[in-house]
Each structure stands twice: as C-alpha cells, then as structure tokens.
Amino acid sequence: MINIAIVGVGTVGCSVAKILEENRDLLNARAGKELKIVKGVVKNLSKKRDTNIPLTDDIDEVLNDDSIDIIVELMGGVEEPYSVVKKALEKGKAVVTANKALLAYHRYDIQNIAGDLPIGYEASVAGGIPIINALKVGLSANKIMAIKGIINGTCNYMLTKMIDEGVEFDTILKEAQELGYAEADPTFDIGGFDAAHKLLILASIAYGIDAKPEDILIEGIEDINQDDISFAKEFGYSIKLLAISKKIDENIELRVHPVLIKNDQMIAKIDGVMNGISVIGDFVGETLYYGPGAGGDATASAVVSDIVEIVRAGKSSPMLGFKKPFKSENLKLLPTEEIESKYYLRMSVKDEKGVLGKLAQTLGDSNISIDTFLQKPINHDEAMLLFSTHTCLEKEIKVAIKEIEDFDFVKTKVSMIRIEE
Amino acid sequence: MINIAIVGVGTVGCSVAKILEENRDLLNARAGKELKIVKGVVKNLSKKRDTNIPLTDDIDEVLNDDSIDIIVELMGGVEEPYSVVKKALEKGKAVVTANKALLAYHRYDIQNIAGDLPIGYEASVAGGIPIINALKVGLSANKIMAIKGIINGTCNYMLTKMIDEGVEFDTILKEAQELGYAEADPTFDIGGFDAAHKLLILASIAYGIDAKPEDILIEGIEDINQDDISFAKEFGYSIKLLAISKKIDENIELRVHPVLIKNDQMIAKIDGVMNGISVIGDFVGETLYYGPGAGGDATASAVVSDIVEIVRAGKSSPMLGFKKPFKSENLKLLPTEEIESKYYLRMSVKDEKGVLGKLAQTLGDSNISIDTFLQKPINHDEAMLLFSTHTCLEKEIKVAIKEIEDFDFVKTKVSMIRIEE
Numbered sequence: 001m002i003n004i005a006i007v008g009v010g011t012v013g014c015s016v017a018k019i020l021e022e023n024r025d026l027l028n029a030r031a032g033k034e035l036k037i038v039k040g041v042v043k044n045l046s047k048k049r050d051t052n053i054p055l056t057d058d059i060d061e062v063l064n065d066d067s068i069d070i071i072v073e074l075m076g077g078v079e080e081p082y083s084v085v086k087k088a089l090e091k092g093k094a095v096v097t098a099n100k101a102l103l104a105y106h107r108y109d110i111q112n113i114a115g116d117l118p119i120g121y122e123a124s125v126a127g128g129i130p131i132i133n134a135l136k137v138g139l140s141a142n143k144i145m146a147i148k149g150i151i152n153g154t155c156n157y158m159l160t161k162m163i164d165e166g167v168e169f170d171t172i173l174k175e176a177q178e179l180g181y182a183e184a185d186p187t188f189d190i191g192g193f194d195a196a197h198k199l200l201i202l203a204s205i206a207y208g209i210d211a212k213p214e215d216i217l218i219e220g221i222e223d224i225n226q227d228d229i230s231f232a233k234e235f236g237y238s239i240k241l242l243a244i245s246k247k248i249d250e251n252i253e254l255r256v257h258p259v260l261i262k263n264d265q266m267i268a269k270i271d272g273v274m275n276g277i278s279v280i281g282d283f284v285g286e287t288l289y290y291g292p293g294a295g296g297d298a299t300a301s302a303v304v305s306d307i308v309e310i311v312r313a314g315k316s317s318p319m320l321g322f323k324k325p326f327k328s329e330n331l332k333l334l335p336t337e338e339i340e341s342k343y344y345l346r347m348s349v350k351d352e353k354g355v356l357g358k359l360a361q362t363l364g365d366s367n368i369s370i371d372t373f374l375q376k377p378i379n380h381d382e383a384m385l386l387f388s389t390h391t392c393l394e395k396e397i398k399v400a401i402k403e404i405e406d407f408d409f410v411k412t413k414v415s416m417i418r419i420e421e
Numbered sequence: 422m423i424n425i426a427i428v429g430v431g432t433v434g435c436s437v438a439k440i441l442e443e444n445r446d447l448l449n450a451r452a453g454k455e456l457k458i459v460k461g462v463v464k465n466l467s468k469k470r471d472t473n474i475p476l477t478d479d480i481d482e483v484l485n486d487d488s489i490d491i492i493v494e495l496m497g498g499v500e501e502p503y504s505v506v507k508k509a510l511e512k513g514k515a516v517v518t519a520n521k522a523l524l525a526y527h528r529y530d531i532q533n534i535a536g537d538l539p540i541g542y543e544a545s546v547a548g549g550i551p552i553i554n555a556l557k558v559g560l561s562a563n564k565i566m567a568i569k570g571i572i573n574g575t576c577n578y579m580l581t582k583m584i585d586e587g588v589e590f591d592t593i594l595k596e597a598q599e600l601g602y603a604e605a606d607p608t609f610d611i612g613g614f615d616a617a618h619k620l621l622i623l624a625s626i627a628y629g630i631d632a633k634p635e636d637i638l639i640e641g642i643e644d645i646n647q648d649d650i651s652f653a654k655e656f657g658y659s660i661k662l663l664a665i666s667k668k669i670d671e672n673i674e675l676r677v678h679p680v681l682i683k684n685d686q687m688i689a690k691i692d693g694v695m696n697g698i699s700v701i702g703d704f705v706g707e708t709l710y711y712g713p714g715a716g717g718d719a720t721a722s723a724v725v726s727d728i729v730e731i732v733r734a735g736k737s738s739p740m741l742g743f744k745k746p747f748k749s750e751n752l753k754l755l756p757t758e759e760i761e762s763k764y765y766l767r768m769s770v771k772d773e774k775g776v777l778g779k780l781a782q783t784l785g786d787s788n789i790s791i792d793t794f795l796q797k798p799i800n801h802d803e804a805m806l807l808f809s810t811h812t813c814l815e816k817e818i819k820v821a822i823k824e825i826e827d828f829d830f831v832k833t834k835v836s837m838i839r840i841e842e
Contacts, residue, residue: 137729314736
C-alpha cells in the first residue's frame with residue numbers, strides 16, 4: 001500500500017482522486033501496489049469540493065506523518081509550495097508536482113534537496129502530453145538542437161479563433177474568459193509568462209541550463225490584429241505563440257513570442273486549445289508531441305502516471321535527467337539582441353510620395369532587405385504597410401524600427417512579429 | 422564504465438556507435454557513467470563496415486564475457502535473436518533490442534526470463550518516436566481506449582505519393598524500392614505484417630494482452646488504386662495504413678488495414694515516410710506522437726536512449742509495464758467478424774438497367790445502408806461504382822460482398838476499405 005497526500009485539492013486534485021478510484025485495478029497492476037489518497041490539505045475547510053478525500057488545513061499533519069509516502073503538490077504559487085516540497089523531501093517522501101511556476105524558479109534547488117528521492121513533474125508542462133518523459137528519457141541520446149512548443153492553450157485557442165473567424169483580439173478574449181479558457185486576469189497566459197515557465201523546465205532537461213523567467217525574451221499576443229492575420233494568410237503562414245529554444249554552437253536561445261510560421265510545418269497544424277511540442281535532436285531529427293495542455297483530467301493523468309512510475313520503478317533517474325553536471329560544453333544564453341530571424345513589420349503611414357523609398361533606405365542602412373510586401377489603403381491619405389524581411393539580427397531590426405518610427409509619415413508604433421523558419 | 426556489445430552491426434549498429442562517440446560527454450553526464458562499445462558480433466567478418474568497433478563472429482565471446490553489462494540485439498529474425506537475448510539475460514546482462522519480430526512472438530517469454538533485469542525496446546516501434554515510453558510511463562494512469570498508428574513508413578510514403586501525384590501502386594513501389602524506402606521483397610511492409618508486429622507490442626503495454634500476428638486481422642495496401650483515391654478526395658478523406666487497437670467494454674480489437682480517414686484528423690495529416698501514433702486514454706483524451714519511424718540514426722537514437730536510462734535509473738520498471746498480472750478485467754480479442762465499421766466499396770459493373778436497384782436490395786437485406794455514392798463511366802457499357810456505407814458488422818459486409826460478386830453484372834472482385842471515424 002502506498003499512501004498519498006494531496007496538497008491543494010482543486011480541479012486537478014479531485015481528478016487525481018477520481019482516476020485512482022476509477023482505474024484502481026489497472027493502476028494496482030501497473031504499479032504493483034495499491035495507491036491510496038489518505039489526506040488532502042486545503043486552505044479553506046468549509047469550501048465545497050467534489051471529492052471524498054479526508055481533508056485537513058494543517059500541512060504539518062501530512063509532512064509529519066511517516067506513513068505517507070508521496071506528497072502531490074497542487075497548490076500553485078512559488079515560495080509556499082517550495083517550502084512544502086522542501087520539507088516533504090527532507091522527511092524522505094517522494095514528490096509529484098504540477099507547478100510550473102515553482103519549477104521555473106526552484107527546479108535546481110529541488111533537485112539538489114531530493115538526492116535519490118523521486119520527483120515527478122510531468123504535469124508541469126503541456127498537461128497530459130508526456131513531454132518531460134520524452135525529453136528526459138526517450139530522446140536522451142540526442143543533443144537537442146531545437147524545441148518549438150505551443151504550450152499555452154489559451155493563446156493557441158485565441159489565435160486559432162482570430163484566424164478562423166476574423167474577429168479581433170478583445171472580442172475573442174472576452175469569449176475565452178466566458179468559456180473558462182482564459183483567466184479573469186489573463187496576463188500570465190497571453191503575455192507569454194506561463195509558456196516561459198514551461199520552456200525553462202524543458203531547457204533544463206535538454207541542456208542542463210539554469211535560467212529564470214527574467215533572463216529570457218518573453219512577448220505576448222496582445223498586439224496581433226486582423227491586418228497581421230491577412231498578411232499571414234496571403235503568404236501561407238499561421239500565427240502561433242511559440243516557446244522556442246535553439247542550440248547554435250555553444251549558445252542557447254530561449255524565447256517566447258508570437259511567430260509567423262509556414263502552414264506546412266506540423267507545429268503550425270496544432271489548433272485550438274491543444275498543445276504541441278516539436279523537438280529536434282541531432283540524431284533523431286524532428287519528433288512532435290500533441291495533446292491536451294490543460295484541464296483537470298488531462299493534468300491529473302500526468303500526475304497519476306508519475307505516481308505509478310515512482311512506485312513501479314522503485315528508483316528514479318535524477319529529476320532533470322543529468323546524473324552528473326554537464327561541463328564539457330560551455331553553453332550560455334544568447335543575448336536577445338544577437339538572435340537571428342526574419343521579421344514581419346506592420347505600420348500605417350501617410351500615403352505620400354517617397355515613403356517607400358525612405359523606408360527601404362532605412363532598412364538598407366541596417367543591412368536589412370525586404371522579402372515580401374503588402375500595401376493596403378486605410379483611407380484616402382493613409383495606408384497600411386505590411387512586409388517581411390530576410391534574415392537579420394534582432395539588434396539591427398530594433399535600430400531600423402526606431403528610425404522608422406521617427407519618420408513623420410509613420411502614424412503608429414511599428415508592430416513586429418518574428419518569422420520562424 | 423559500462424561495457425556494451427552490439428550483436429548485428431549493420432546500419433543501426435554503426436549509428437549507435439556514432440552516437441556514443443559524437444555525444445560522448447553529453448551521454449556521460451546524462452547516464453552518470455562512460456558508455457563504451459567493447460565488441461560487435463557479426464556473421465561475416467570480411468564484410469566492410471563503417472565503424473571501428475572491434476568485431477568477432479563468435480556470439481559466445483560476448484555472452485561469456487562478464488565485463489559486458491549490456492547486450493544490444495540488432496540481428497533481425499526471431500528464433501536466433503531470442504536465443505541470444507535469453508542467454509544474455511541468464512548471464513545477468515541488460516538487453517536492448519530494436520527487433521519487433523522477436524517481440525511480436527517472444528515479448529512475454531523475454532519479460533519472464535528478465536525478472537528485474539532491464540530490457541529496452543523503444544526502437545522496436547516507430548523508430549525514433551519514444552512511443553513505448555509514452556505508453557508505458559507517460560500515460561500509465563489511463564485505460565487505453567484506442568491506438569491508431571501510422572507505423573510503417575514504406576506504406577505511408579507510397580500512399581502519400583499515390584495521393585499527391587496520382588500515380589498507380591506499381592509505379593510508386595518501383596520508385597520506393599529505388600529510393601531504399603521499400604525492400605526488394607516488399608511483402609512484409611506493404612502487406613501490413615511489419616505494422617502488425619509493432620501493434621502487438623503496443624497492445625501488450627496498453628492492455629497486458631498476449632496475442633500473436635496470426636491472431637489478428639492484417640491486410641495490406643496492394644489493392645488500392647486511383648479510383649479509391651479519387652473517391653477519398655471527393656469526400657474529404659485521406660487513405661492510410663493504420664494499426665488499430667480499440668477497447669470496447671471487455672473486448673480488444675487489434676487490426677492492421679488501410680482506412681479512409683477524414684482529412685481533419687491529426688493522424689491523417691502525417692504524410693510521407695513519417696510515422697505517427699494517436700493514443701486515446703480514458704482520462705487524458707487524445708495525445709499524438711510524430712516522427713521518423715525508420716532510418717539508422719533515428720532508430721539508434723532510441724537504442725542509445727534506452728542504454729542511457731538503463732544506466733541512469735539503475736532499476737527499470739517491468740518490461741511491458743505491468744508489475745502484477747492484470748486479472749480484474751477479462752479482456753479478450755474481438756473476432757474479426759464482430760468488428761463494427763463503415764465501409765467503402767469499389768466495383769465495376771455492366772452499365773445496364775436495374776443494377777443499382779439490385780445492389781441496394783442486396784445491401785439492404787444485410788442491414789447495410791449506403792452513405793455516399795459515386796458512379797464513373799469506364800467505357801460505353803461499363804461503369805465504376807464507388808460507395809460508402811453506414812456502420813455495420815464485418816460479417817454483414819462480407820456476406821453482402823459475396824452476394825454482390827455473384828451477380829453477373831459485376832465484372833470485378835469487390836474492393837473494400839474500412840472507414841475509420
């Protein structure tokens with residue numbers, strides 16, 4: 001018998017209990033032991049919950065209970081769950097967590113404290129898709145050359161809707177909030193922060209690299225509009241919020257931002273609330289993982305699968321997949337300005353003589369050449385210019401954008417989206 | 422230091438050696454120990470090979486060498502590799518194999534002999550895609566309701582080409598053989614047998630069910646022609662060779678055959694030599710895994726990843742994922758005749774009065790109703806009839822087909838493809 005305590009009994013916690021109940025015989029056969037939730041820890045005992053787990057509001061009751069083998073942390077937040085996980089490990093308990101924010105900040109601390117104790121965190125990235133396991137075990141033969149992930153369902157739902165239905169951002173956001181696909185305060189999702197947390201976890205498994213959210217480029221989807229989408233459609237692109245990691249020589253790029261990406265790429269075919277992660281390994285080439293990135297049952301599927309493996313395998317491999325520090329390569333984070341990309345720019349300009357010439361000159365001065373170009377009239381004396389560039393450096397496009405915005409004939413901020421090849 | 426011997430040093434074996442060499446530092450960090458190939462066993466020592474592994478033609482030399490920790494079996498065949506794997510396990514060595522035919526027949530024997538010794542077989546299904554690991558570990562919380570796999574690259578390449586280029590089967594087969602995508606004797610691939618071997622392995626992890634290739638429905642893609650493809654295009658279908666497992670109550674369906682499948686399904690979007698497997702779990706819903714299903718480097722990626730995990734984790738979970746026999750459900754293989762499906766039928770008929778009426782009558786007598794219908798003239802007195810049915814039982818359609826073929830006005834064998842919803 002394996003005794004489990006769940007700390008934080010919300011939607012996911014209730015689903016975990018439901019799976020252990022409904023699939024009891026199967027899990028028992030797979031794990032080799034009976035799995036039992038003996039206690040749930042909650043903040044508010046009086047809140048109604050859809051479960052019959054015995055509840056307490058005293059975390060020490062489970063931390064000090066030596067009969068409890070596994071702590072499942074589903075609290076949310078960063079420092080409070082960190083303290084719980086730390087104490088659980090110090091008491092010799094295995095830990096399963098779905099908490100990406102916790103891991104974005106404390107994954108190396110937790111790995112160090114854990115030692116040989118198993119930590120499961122499959123649910124922390126892309127919900128029900130076993131991407132942690134794929135990257136840590138299934139692809140471990142490879143240098144990971146690139147990861148491109150659609151790992152925020154809210155953004156993917158909204159972008160898909162904007163593309164399919166031609167509706168603007170604010171309208172879709174309201175609809176997503178009503179459907180429960182977006183939070184009342186949606187910043188964490190649509191600003192790219194949620195995806196960034198997940199990317200950092202994946203990057204540690206891929207490269208053994210430690211980075212915090214504040215170290216990397218994070219941009220959201222707030223500024224995308226139907227002009228961008230019409231340009232994308234015209235030239236065979238989809239628009240996605242991608243979490244990207246790339247290894248170029250000794251440099252690691254980590255970034256989250258919207259991209260234009262060609263429709264024929266597998267990752268561009270992942271629509272709606274679904275998640276997908278493309279991983280390129282130096283020997284395996286591209287593999288891609290697709291599935292539900294959120295939802296109580298899908299997330300709980302990952303949590304329970306972690307529990308089964310912890311019980312079944314007896315001993316787990318080190319949390320982030322490296323048994324020894326990986327020192328032979330001197331990997332370092334590439335500064336944002338050094339990123340190479342193609343870019344798409346949108347601006348509205350006064351429709352007067354010489355505008356195109358001056359823009360082309362400005363771009364040329366920064367070594368940037370134009371790839372495709374679309375001009376649409378806005379009214380009798382204004383036009384919308386939409387164009388894409390050939391590859392250049394981020395610092396070059398930034399300088400060019402600043403100079404373009406200084407022209408009198410440019411009426412708006414220049415909107416920029418990176419083009420992912 | 423972990424000493425490894427490779428038995429069968431062909432394309433995959435040479436790639437394994439190349440990965441261990443090129444990614445030495447990374448693998449050392451991930452596994453925690455240096456991984457070294459100390460010996461390769463080959464049949465013919467005089468054959469030129471692209472590797473500097475020390476070779477022998479004496480298998481006993483590695484089986485009796487106590488310093489060898491892991492045997493990598495890449496021989497091909499069934500009984501000969503079984504004997505090698507058996508002896509290796511009896512000597513206390515861990516085993517990694519890429520051999521799906523071996524596992525299609527002896528996976529339970531090997532699991533029984535292995536006891537606590539780790540067996541890696543990620544490479545046996547879908548090459549570089551870590552589907553074994555996903556099913557065994559990442560989805561272990563779930564009852565597996567369905568698996569739909571494109572797990573034979575040869576067939577998928579040929580069908581994609583037939584659809585994209587409008588060329589008939591024989592022409593594409595010749596081209597595939599020239600490109601090395603199909604064997605000189607292609608029966609094993611295009612007849613569905615290769616996919617069936619892989620399906621049986623997946624089914625054991627999903628359900629703990631033991632079955633042999635001869636127990637299940639296996640049909641190939643030999644009879645598909647451009648008439649079928651034009652019907653598919655007309656009604657929004659793609660044509661794929663699918664390996665299918667479904668759990669319906671206590672019944673397990675296992676079958677390999679071509680299907681018509683709607684273009685908007687993710688699995689229908691997997692084209693060319695690529696593989697993809699869609700898995701539906703009762704809690705997680707659909708997840709899908711995509712990548713290269715063959716090729717030396719991709720297959721070797723899976724082999725080496727298995728080696729890393731065996732060394733890193735110390736102890737592995739049981740080979741097929743069940744720590745104890747799963748007795749609580751009395752799962753049994755559904756006989757082929759009891760399969761429920763929609764069907765597509767093609768036949769050429771004499772273009773005379775009353776033909777449609779007689780066909781409709783025959784189908785109606787078997788409780789089968791027509792869903793869509795297409796008639797194309799072949800010449801002045803013959804026509805091609807293409808139609809799809811609503812759901813019926815396999816035994817009902819078989820009776821109907823037999824009766825239809827008995828009509829004088831039916832000029833050819835009736836060609837049938839199942840429609841996957």
